[in-house]
Amino acid sequence: MSLWEYANPKKFMALSGRLLPWIVALTVLSLGIGIIWGFFFTPDDYKQGSTVKIIYIHVPAASAAINAWAVMLVASLIWIVRRHHVSALVAKAAAPVGLTFTLIALITGALWGQPMWGTWWAWDPRLTSFLIFALFYMGYIALWEAVENPDTAADLTGVLCIVGSVFALLSRYAVNFWNQGLHQGASLSLDAKENVSDVFWLPLVVCIIGFELLFLALVLIRTRSEIRLRRAQALAARERLA
Amino acid sequence: MSALLFRDLRLAFRAGGGFGLGLAFFLLVAVLVPLGVGPEPTTLAKIAPGILWVGALLACLLSLDRIFALDFEDGSLDLLATSPLPMEGAVAVKALAHWLVTGLPLTLLAPVLGLLLNLPAESYLWLILSLLAGTPALSMIGAFGAALTVGIKRGGLLLSLLVLPLYVPTLIFGAEVIKRGASGADAVTPLALLVAITAVSGALLPFAAAAAIRVNLR
Numbered sequence: 001m002s003l004w005e006y007a008n009p010k011k012f013m014a015l016s017g018r019l020l021p022w023i024v025a026l027t028v029l030s031l032g033i034g035i036i037w038g039f040f041f042t043p044d045d046y047k048q049g050s051t052v053k054i055i056y057i058h059v060p061a062a063s064a065a066i067n068a069w070a071v072m073l074v075a076s077l078i079w080i081v082r083r084h085h086v087s088a089l090v091a092k093a094a095a096p097v098g099l100t101f102t103l104i105a106l107i108t109g110a111l112w113g114q115p116m117w118g119t120w121w122a123w124d125p126r127l128t129s130f131l132i133f134a135l136f137y138m139g140y141i142a143l144w145e146a147v148e149n150p151d152t153a154a155d156l157t158g159v160l161c162i163v164g165s166v167f168a169l170l171s172r173y174a175v176n177f178w179n180q181g182l183h184q185g186a187s188l189s190l191d192a193k194e195n196v197s198d199v200f201w202l203p204l205v206v207c208i209i210g211f212e213l214l215f216l217a218l219v220l221i222r223t224r225s226e227i228r229l230r231r232a233q234a235l236a237a238r239e240r241l242a
Numbered sequence: 243m244s245a246l247l248f249r250d251l252r253l254a255f256r257a258g259g260g261f262g263l264g265l266a267f268f269l270l271v272a273v274l275v276p277l278g279v280g281p282e283p284t285t286l287a288k289i290a291p292g293i294l295w296v297g298a299l300l301a302c303l304l305s306l307d308r309i310f311a312l313d314f315e316d317g318s319l320d321l322l323a324t325s326p327l328p329m330e331g332a333v334a335v336k337a338l339a340h341w342l343v344t345g346l347p348l349t350l351l352a353p354v355l356g357l358l359l360n361l362p363a364e365s366y367l368w369l370i371l372s373l374l375a376g377t378p379a380l381s382m383i384g385a386f387g388a389a390l391t392v393g394i395k396r397g398g399l400l401l402s403l404l405v406l407p408l409y410v411p412t413l414i415f416g417a418e419v420i421k422r423g424a425s426g427a428d429a430v431t432p433l434a435l436l437v438a439i440t441a442v443s444g445a446l447l448p449f450a451a452a453a454a455i456r457v458n459l460r
Contacts, residue, residue: 135407142403146394155457156390160404163386163450167408170439174411177432178418 007084009227016220023220027213034206042199054112056204060211062105062130068098068215069133072140073165076158085230086223088154091161092144093222097215099137106130125175126183132171136164150230243327243335250339253312264301264344265351271297272355283360290359291369291420297355298348298373299380299409306384307401309340310392310455319392323459329452334444337378337385337451345377361424368423368433375433376416379440382447383408389451393458412439 006012038056045052075091078084109127110120121127143160147153275293276286313319322332352373353366361369387405391397415436422429 132407132410135403139400139404139407142400143390146391146397146400152393152457152460156454159450159454159457160390163447164408167411171407171410171414174414174435177435178414 004082004084007082007086009086009230012086013224013227016224020217020220020224023213023217027210027217030206030213031210034203034208034210038200038203038207042203045200048116051112051115052200054108055200056207058105058108058112059204060208061101061108063208064211064215065098065101065105065130065133067212068094068101068219069137069165069168071215071219072098072161076161079154080158080162085154086227088150088158089223089226089230090219091157092154093219093226094215095137095141095144097218097222099134099141101211101215102130102134102137106134124183125172125178128175128178129168129172132175133168136168140164243331246322246327246332246335247339250336251342254308254339254343264305265347267304268297268301268348268351269355271300272358276359286360287362287424290356290361291365291417291424293359294352294355294361294369294420295372295376295413295417298345298352298377299413301348302344302377302380302384303402303405305340305344306388306405307391307398309336309385309388311388311397314392314458319455320459323456329455330448333385333389333451333455334382334448337382337444337448340385341378341381345373345381349373349377361420364426365420365424368420368429371433372416372419372436375419375436375440376412379412379436379443380409382440382443383412386443386447386451386454389454389458392455412436415439 006015035056039053042053044050071094072091075087075094079088079091106127109130113122114120140157140160143157144153147156272293275289279285279289310319313322323329325332349370352369356366356369384405387401387408390404391401394400415432418432419429419436422432
């Protein structure tokens with residue numbers, strides 16, 4: 001019994017079909033608890049007022065967006081090394097979800113920046129690198145769309161994902177060089193001295209878990225429909241030949 | 243390898259190679275920006291490093307799809323793939339040829355455009371150094387993008403979308419060198435980082451690009 005068994009589409013479909021309702025239920029539960037708790041049962045910040053509540057969407061979306069790219073990178077590597085089709089389809093399925101989370105993070109950030117910093121947008125390193133990150137996602141998705149042969153597309157996007165990861169990381173540090181930040185530093189780390197206060201922290205963690213589960217659920221649904229699409233195409237091709 | 247290099251250079255210089263197009267585009271950018279922003283010398287001096295770098299980058303982008311597309315269409319790329327020269331070597335040589343016909347002339351033309359844009363006198367050295375160090379990376383990254391999109395009909399726009407985000411670090415460090423050089427700050431650090439990007443992409447990207455070409459020729 002090994003993990004690689006689930007590289008078989010049939011086994012993957014069976015397992016993911018069984019897990020999916022639970023994952024969806026957990027997503028609804030944790031997102032529901034986290035957001036209701038965060039929105040209605042936490043105090044307003046003494047400086048920011050109620051705008052602080054944007055944090056319950058903004059931070060989880062941003063972290064899920066970065067994790068989505070990590071999922072794509074791992075899935076691409078597995079495809080390139082072991083040629084499991086399900087893996088390539090997971091990478092394909094994760095990209096639009098990741099792009100959406102990136103855009104959510106950017107938009108909620110702008111909505112938060114307007115009352116707090118007095119501007120919708122600033123060329124701050126974090127903001128800039130996230131915008132560039134969105135471009136990486138768009139390029140990746142566009143390459144998937146442009147190549148007709150599915151295996152060729154999987155190979156090319158896999159190479160792009162690996163090279164892109166290096167450059168995305170490099171951009172992240174290059175922009176630090178180029179402008180000083182307006183955005184605050186990390187304040188959720190377990191080892192940092194100064195963190196977000198516990199009243200905000202606990203519901204935020206629940207929201208982060210909820211967004212990660214949401215990502216997982218969406219990727220599973222999208223991967224399953226990609227597999228079904230492949231099957232339908234294979235059947236149609238067989239029809240034409242017969 | 244040198245045979246391939248000279249072949250590519252000859253193709254670029256002779257009829258329909260589009261050798262001068264990139265340079266003309268670079269010149270156009272440097273002329274259009276003052277027309278758009280106004281002729282104020284202090285404003286122009288302030289934005290000149292950025293304009294020159296963005297112009298060089300876009301001019302470089304224009305000719306990228308020529309690196310492999312023509313060879314792919316007429317079958318020379320298949321011949322290259324079956325030749326004893328490894329594909330990685332062929333990619334590196336083609337990127338070098340691209341740099342010799344775009345990056346290098348752009349670097350040489352840039353000081354003249356710097357005059358147009360009222361670039362401060364102490365920046366010229368840094369301008370040339372930064373372009374000399376950074377444009378090879380542009381060609382190499384571009385060759386990788388061109389390798390990815392070589393099998394796609396009308397892949398030009400897609401190529402830009404893929405390559406531009408990859409150009410970000412090079413652009414940031416390149417323009418930073420000139421900016422710091424002009425203000426007398428330490429310009430060696432970004433220059434060293436720029437050289438590092440060029441060196442690493444020259445060493446590693448041929449492998450990625452060759453892998454992409456092999457996939458496309460399959």
